[in-house]
Each structure stands twice: as C-alpha cells, then as structure tokens.
Amino acid sequence: MPQNSYTPVTMIERLVAFDTTSRNSNLELIHFVRDYLAHHGVTADLVHNDDKTKANLYATLGEKRDGGIVLSGHTDVVPVDGQDWDTEPFNVHQADGRLYGRGTADMKGFIAIALAMVPEFMQRDLTVPIHLALSYDEEVGCIGAHGLVPNVTIPGARPMAVIVGEPTNMRVVNAHKGINAFRTTVTGLEAHSSATHLGVSAIMHAADLISYLGKMADEMKANADPDSDFDPPYTSIQVGVINGGTATNIIPKECTFHWEFRDIPDDDPTVLLKRFSDYAENEVLPRMREVHADADIFTVQTGQVKGLFPEDGSPAETLVLALVGSNQTYTAAYGTEAGIFQGAGIPTVVCGPGDIMQAHKPNEFVELSQIEECAGFMKRLMDHLSRS
Numbered sequence: 243m244p245q246n247s248y249t250p251v252t253m254i255e256r257l258v259a260f261d262t263t264s265r266n267s268n269l270e271l272i273h274f275v276r277d278y279l280a281h282h283g284v285t286a287d288l289v290h291n292d293d294k295t296k297a298n299l300y301a302t303l304g305e306k307r308d309g310g311i312v313l314s315g316h317t318d319v320v321p322v323d324g325q326d327w328d329t330e331p332f333n334v335h336q337a338d339g340r341l342y343g344r345g346t347a348d349m350k351g352f353i354a355i356a357l358a359m360v361p362e363f364m365q366r367d368l369t370v371p372i373h374l375a376l377s378y379d380e381e382v383g384c385i386g387a388h389g390l391v392p393n394v395t396i397p398g399a400r401p402m403a404v405i406v407g408e409p410t411n412m413r414v415v416n417a418h419k420g421i422n423a424f425r426t427t428v429t430g431l432e433a434h435s436s437a438t439h440l441g442v443s444a445i446m447h448a449a450d451l452i453s454y455l456g457k458m459a460d461e462m463k464a465n466a467d468p469d470s471d472f473d474p475p476y477t478s479i480q481v482g483v484i485n486g487g488t489a490t491n492i493i494p495k496e497c498t499f500h501w502e503f504r505d506i507p508d509d510d511p512t513v514l515l516k517r518f519s520d521y522a523e524n525e526v527l528p529r530m531r532e533v534h535a536d537a538d539i540f541t542v543q544t545g546q547v548k549g550l551f552p553e554d555g556s557p558a559e560t561l562v563l564a565l566v567g568s569n570q571t572y573t574a575a576y577g578t579e580a581g582i583f584q585g586a587g588i589p590t591v592v593c594g595p596g597d598i599m600q601a602h603k604p605n606e607f608v609e610l611s612q613i614e615e616c617a618g619f620m621k622r623l624m625d626h627l628s629r630s
Contacts, residue, residue: 245278246281248354253354253609254354254613256354256364257345257354259333262318263344264381264382265321268296268297268318269296270495271295271382272376275357275376282360284303295462296378298375298376298378300373300374301369302372304368304370304371306371306396306398307371309400310372311402311403311561311627312373312394312583313372313374314375314405314406315350315353315377316378316379316380317377317577325603326604328604338597339611340567343607346606347409347597347601348600351594351608351612352407357374359620359624361622362624363579370627375387377390379508383547384579387579387583394583403557403562403590404584406583406594407593407594409598409608411612412612412615414559415550415571415574415593416552416553416592417471417472417552418575422502422514422515422547423544424504424515426498426540430496430530432493434492435491437493442493444487444496447497447530448497450524451499452501452528457478458514459478463476467508472573473575475506477503477504478504481499491578500544504575504577506549542564557589562593566593567622574592574598593619595615
C-alpha cells in the first residue's frame with residue numbers, strides 16, 4: 243500500500259520505479275496512484291484501453307464544479323533498450339543536484355510533484371477544484387488522452403484551463419507543432435535483376451517518392467517565416483525507416499517507408515498529404531503500371547498529434563504566466579497532449595519541470611532546482627485557488 247505522505251523527490255523515486263515503457267502495462271502505477279489518492283479521500287476514475295491492460299486516471303480534488311484547473315501528465319516512458327546508462331534507469335540516482343532516471347524529466351517529475359502535494363491541496367478551502375489527469379501511451383501517438391476528454395468536459399465540472407506538465411524548464415509554452423506520421427508501401431513486380439525492363443522496382447520508385455518528400459522539405463525551409471518563434475521555423479518533413487528487397491540480383495517487389503511531417507499552425511497537414519498523394523498517383527504510379535497493371539502505392543496514416551495553437555490572453559495562459567512570474571510565452575517543436583484538450587474547447591498551455599533536451603536520452607535527469615521551482619508553482623496555484 244502507498245504511504246500517506248511523500249516529498250516531491252520520494253514520489254519521483256516511487257513513480258520512476260514503475261517500468262511504464264509504452265510497450266508495457268501502466269496499471270501498477272495507476273493502481274498505486276488510485277490507492278494513494280484514496281488514502282486522502284479522493285476517488286479516482288479509471289478509463290481503460292480496449293484490452294484492459296492500460297488505463298488513464300482522472301481525479302478531482304475539491305468540489306466538482308465548473309472553472310477548475312487540470313494538471314495533466316502521461317505515465318508512459320520511452321524504452322531504454324540499447325542506451326548506455328551509467329545508473330539503473332528505473333532506480334532514481336541523485337548526484338550533482340540532479341535526479342537521474344527514466345521519466346525524471348519526461349514526465350514523472352511533474353506528476354510526482356502534483357501527487358506529493360495532494361494532502362496540502364486537500365487541506366485548503368479551494369474555490370474551484372484541481373483535477374489530475376494521467377494518461378497512457380503518449381509516447382506512441384498520444385493515444386490515451388483521447389479517452390480523458392469525456393471526463394474533462396463533463397457538464398457542471400468543466401475546467402477553465404489545462405496545464406500539461408511536459409518539461410519546459412517551467413516556461414510557458416502556448417504553441418507547438420503537430421505531428422502526422424505515415425507508412426507508404428510500394429508494390430512492384432519481381433524479376434531477375436538483368437531484366438529491369440520486365441520488372442518494377444519497388445525500391446527505385448519508393449526512392450522517387452522519398453526524393454519528392456525531400457523537395458517538399460526544401461520548399462518548406464525556403465519559405466520559412468523568419469519571424470516565426472518555432473525552431474525550426476517551418477514544417478519539417480523526414481523519412482525515418484525504410485525496408486525492402488530480398489537480394490541484390492532480384493528486382494524488389496515491395497518497399498515500405500515510414501515518414502512524418504511536423505507542421506506549424508499556419509500549414510494545413512491535409513494539403514501536404516494531398517501533394518504527396520497526387521504526385522504518387524499522377525506521376526509515379528502510371529510509370530509503374532506501364533509494366534505491371536497491379537503495381538500499387540498505398541499510404542496509411544500511423545499517427546497524429548494535434549498541434550497546439552496560441553491563444554493569447556486565454557485563461558490558461560494568463561493564469562500560468564502569473565504563477566511563473568513572467569510575461570513571455572514560448573513555442574515548441576515537439577508534440578504533446580495539449581492539442582487534444584484544446585481541441586475539446588479547454589484553454590491549454592504546457593509548463594513543467596525539466597529540459598526536453600534530456601528526454602529520451604540515456605542518463606535522463608531533472609535538476610533539483612527545477613523540482614523546487616515546480617513545487618513553488620504548485621503552492622502559488624494553491625494560494626490562488628484557496629479562500630484561506
């Protein structure tokens with residue numbers, strides 16, 4: 243059973259000890275949090291995936307009413323496979339003013355600080371509630387958070403703001419790029435490599451398509467807005483994985499490549515996909531079918547992360563800027579679950595402890611100073627929402 247109380251550091255240690263790599267279940271962590279909250283009189287709702295191996299958690303501190311604040315975080319982490327760690331990744335190691343471990347920055351630190359302060363939140367006379375929203379499978383496409391939207395948008399308990407605690411060095415991020423991922427499969431016709439006129443090389447035609455993506459990427463870069471706050475200041479396009487062929491002397495029948503673009507808010511992702519699809523259908527495929535009528539090019543979307551659009555002066559932005567004591571907002575090139583909540587009509591910003599540059603790397607860490615800064619942020623939030 244969980245202890246009744248934790249410091250932010252001891253709660254981070256506890257959460258990191260759960261190996262919630264996305265390929266694994268997160269239920270052990272979720273049940274720990276559920277039981278911990280129950281110790282403090284808080285009932286948590288669990289929203290499971292289809293096969294019941296994973297769950298989101300949604301809990302309300304205080305009276306359920308409109309106008310509350312959601313503290314949101316994902317419970318899954320990326321793999322440590324093949325990474326050269328100096329310490330055990332699922333056992334927090336403290337040294338040099340840092341906490342090392344998988345998820346310390348991305349993003350169990352934020353979750354742990356919020357949970358550690360539950361007893362203090364519950365002692366306050368909150369004018370509006372604090373909601374805790376913990377999700378699964380963010381790292382593989384922001385899958386779980388969609389199941390939290392019905393909880394967040396319940397009539398009569400609709401929050402005024404969502405704070406997604408991804409690592410931003412406690413700066414306020416009010417916009418980030420979207421992510422659209424695809425898998426394209428090119429099907430040609432096998433033949434002996436000496437008879438290239440009788441076969442259709444899936445790899446050669448896939449290379450043509452990939453080259454076209456490269457030209458689109460160059461165009462995006464050339465047309466970048468120099469005043470954009472994004473880094474890089476344009477929609478980026480890249481191919482991450484390619485597979486095809488069986489032997490050098492066989493014209494390959496099939497080639498598959500995985501690609502993505504990370505779009506800035508001004509670019510319509512459907513337009514970019516249509517350009518690629520039109521080129522495939524009108525330029526590449528006819529050449530393939532001149533030789534083999536059954537040749538094909540098939541593209542399927544494998545993932546989508548909604549971008550976060552800036553909402554200058556929104557309740558979320560105004561509140562969080564005041565709590566961090568700043569008047570400056572930032573953008574991010576990485577994706578988060580924030581766009582999902584914004585898409586549900588809830589003003590949302592991203593703000594949390596740690597540096598995104600430490601995420602996904604061996605020896606991931608969060609600075610203790612960032613933990614202290616986030617704890618101070620939570621206390622100021624309590625003060626803002628309390629009558630006493």
